[in-house]
Amino acid sequence: MTSDIAVQAEGLVKEFGEVKALDGIDLTVNRGQVVGLLGPNGAGKTTTVRILSTLLQPTSGRATVAGFDVVKQPDEVRRVIGLTGQYAAVDEYLTGRENLRMFGDLYHLAPSYVKERSAELLDWFDLTDAADRPAKTYSGGMRRRLDLAASLVAQPSILFLDEPTTGLDPRSRLGLWGVIENLVAQGTTVLLTTQYLEEADQLAEDIVVIDHGRVIAHGTSEQLKDQIGGDRVEVTVVDPAAVGRAADALRSVSSGDPLVEELRVSAPVSGGSTILVDAIRALDLQGVEVTDLQLRRPTLDDVFMSLTGHAAEDEVAPAPKKGRRRGKRGGEAA
Amino acid sequence: MSTLTMNAPVTMRRPIYGWTIHDGLVVARRNLIQTVRVPELLFFSLVQPVIFVLLFAYVFGGAIPIPGDTASDAYRQYLMPGIFGQTVAFAAASSTVGLAEDMHKGLIDRFRALPMAPPAVLIGRTLADAVRQILVLLVLSITGYLVGWRIDNGLLNAIYAYALLLLFAYTVAWIGAWIGLYMPNPETANTAGLVWLFPLTFLSNAFVPLSSLPGALQVIAAWNPISALVLACRELFGNPTGAGGDYWPLQHPQLYTIVSCVVLIAIFSTLSVRRYRRTTSR
Numbered sequence: 001m002t003s004d005i006a007v008q009a010e011g012l013v014k015e016f017g018e019v020k021a022l023d024g025i026d027l028t029v030n031r032g033q034v035v036g037l038l039g040p041n042g043a044g045k046t047t048t049v050r051i052l053s054t055l056l057q058p059t060s061g062r063a064t065v066a067g068f069d070v071v072k073q074p075d076e077v078r079r080v081i082g083l084t085g086q087y088a089a090v091d092e093y094l095t096g097r098e099n100l101r102m103f104g105d106l107y108h109l110a111p112s113y114v115k116e117r118s119a120e121l122l123d124w125f126d127l128t129d130a131a132d133r134p135a136k137t138y139s140g141g142m143r144r145r146l147d148l149a150a151s152l153v154a155q156p157s158i159l160f161l162d163e164p165t166t167g168l169d170p171r172s173r174l175g176l177w178g179v180i181e182n183l184v185a186q187g188t189t190v191l192l193t194t195q196y197l198e199e200a201d202q203l204a205e206d207i208v209v210i211d212h213g214r215v216i217a218h219g220t221s222e223q224l225k226d227q228i229g230g231d232r233v234e235v236t237v238v239d240p241a242a243v244g245r246a247a248d249a250l251r252s253v254s255s256g257d258p259l260v261e262e263l264r265v266s267a268p269v270s271g272g273s274t275i276l277v278d279a280i281r282a283l284d285l286q287g288v289e290v291t292d293l294q295l296r297r298p299t300l301d302d303v304f305m306s307l308t309g310h311a312a313e314d315e316v317a318p319a320p321k322k323g324r325r326r327g328k329r330g331g332e333a334a
Numbered sequence: 335m336s337t338l339t340m341n342a343p344v345t346m347r348r349p350i351y352g353w354t355i356h357d358g359l360v361v362a363r364r365n366l367i368q369t370v371r372v373p374e375l376l377f378f379s380l381v382q383p384v385i386f387v388l389l390f391a392y393v394f395g396g397a398i399p400i401p402g403d404t405a406s407d408a409y410r411q412y413l414m415p416g417i418f419g420q421t422v423a424f425a426a427a428s429s430t431v432g433l434a435e436d437m438h439k440g441l442i443d444r445f446r447a448l449p450m451a452p453p454a455v456l457i458g459r460t461l462a463d464a465v466r467q468i469l470v471l472l473v474l475s476i477t478g479y480l481v482g483w484r485i486d487n488g489l490l491n492a493i494y495a496y497a498l499l500l501l502f503a504y505t506v507a508w509i510g511a512w513i514g515l516y517m518p519n520p521e522t523a524n525t526a527g528l529v530w531l532f533p534l535t536f537l538s539n540a541f542v543p544l545s546s547l548p549g550a551l552q553v554i555a556a557w558n559p560i561s562a563l564v565l566a567c568r569e570l571f572g573n574p575t576g577a578g579g580d581y582w583p584l585q586h587p588q589l590y591t592i593v594s595c596v597v598l599i600a601i602f603s604t605l606s607v608r609r610y611r612r613t614t615s616r
């Protein structure tokens with residue numbers, strides 16, 4: 001229990017009938033760390049979280065959470081984790097306060113503690129005014145906050161957040177990010193799944209990119225960006241006939257070959273923002289009229305594109321279609 | 335944003351009756367709160383059996399003779415225990431729909447990720463659905479009284495009859511719960527939760543005397559636990575029983591009711607808990 005490792009998975013495989021949802025996932029989350037599990041729909045993110053939170057049994061491989069084996073010691077695991085899924089899993093007929101009380105009772109916490117803790121969480125999540133209204137009357141963002149509050153009643157040391165902001169408006173999303181950052185600052189370990197690159201970039205120190213049930217890249221956001229090269233200068237021309245001359249101009253200032261996509265020409269550069277001045281001079285010399293010129297840092301989108309050959313937020317059809325019955329039992333293999 | 339205090343959580347002492355019952359009661363309380371929060375649902379679940387009483391008493395009543403009783407209100411006396419039996423059987427449907435909804439909304443995932451006793455969600459569901467039947471039976475009894483039904487065999491026997499009805503409600507709730515765990519969505523559960531209840535309740539002595547049924551159906555109806563339940567209630571309430579026929583369950587209706595309930599609960603609670611451990615939300 002004094003180990004620095006909070007979550008460890010080794011060679012996790014999960015098959016639903018014919019379909020391999022996970023194909024050997026290795027994962028380590030250190031205590032106090034935030035790890036983002038990033039991938040498109042159907043990549044295996046939710047399946048991974050379900051196995052780690054004892055909801056599903058892996059076909060093979062093993063995993064420990066807080067040192068407890070998820071298959072052999074599920075009750076010990078459940079006592080130290082909090083889980084917030086893709087849906088706001090709260091009872092909509094109960095009030096916010098009644099929901100927290102129910103979950104506190106089911107964690108076998110003392111009634112006086114549950115009462116105090118619920119009031120504190122409702123306050124912290126800005127739900128005090130709505131505390132005694134049925135959750136049915138809450139907005140989407142309020143429900144998510146209540147859902148997250150419910151997973152915090154027993155002060156879990158490890159939190160699994162499965163796409164915590166999917167379907168939220170930008171303001172609620174920012175609010176929830178603030179809450180998560182706050183929890184992390186207080187020492188909670190977080191494993192977070194997301195298909196939003198921005199979210200992984202914002203919250204996670206360590207990002208694990210998965211696709212088709214496999215880990216395809218792993219590192220900090222900076223490391224992943226470095227993997228596909230540094231900055232690029234990008235220019236959009238007015239006249240399609242000028243594309244060739246623009247490429248020549250960029251070649252004279254860049255450290256590699258320019259890439260042409262319709263009216264846009266880009267090239268890898270090094271040397272910071274003064275390079276823009278050189279680029280403008282070179283373009284002017286060639287008589288190229290431009291509508292846009294910028295220096296771009298690679299985003300995680302670029303990383304994803306270069307690693308998988310498709311964009312992160314594309315709907316990716318899972319390879320073969322699942323058998324109806326088996327597929328349903330497993331739920332979404334997202 | 336302020337920080338949360340991080341006082342270590344204070345846990346409860348394990349109750350002497352164990353966590354399973356504690357957790358089951360917590361879930362049952364939650365399901366009963368739902369009943370109060372959606373009074374419309376409760377209202378219509380009361381209206382349906384009341385309509386049945388009125389329809390059968392006034393529309394079919396005159397056409398169905400009761401063997402061994404020629405009094406003009408014999409059918410109404412005969413009918414009420416049948417309606418009681420049918421109504422409590424329909425408690426199963428709310429267990430089916432309730433669990434399907436919990437799965438659909440992701441609540442089952444949350445429950446399964448808690449360190450709670452695995453059967454608690456199912457115990458809470460079935461218990462709440464059976465408890466709700468107390469109110470239903472009360473309203474039905476008043477309706478029955480208004481159309482001329484009477485308790486004619488002492489209060490203790492009547493209480494015993496109501497207890498058998500609630501035991502039966504709890505039994506079918508487990509069957510309903512088991513079905514609910516297989517439902518892909520609440521809409522399917524709405525239909526699937528009901529279909530099996532119609533043959534179950536009509537292939538019995540609930541509405542017509544057994545002697546009016548053809549041979550093979552008569553045997554099925556005689557062994558149908560609802561027939562024994564309804565006959566036991568008729569005897570305990572002091573209502574006309576119709577001719578029982580030569581079937582063992584109908585010669586020992588109380589014993590057969592209790593035994594079949596215990597056996598069915600044992601079977602379906604085992605199947606349901608096993609299914610629950612493997613199920614996930616969809």
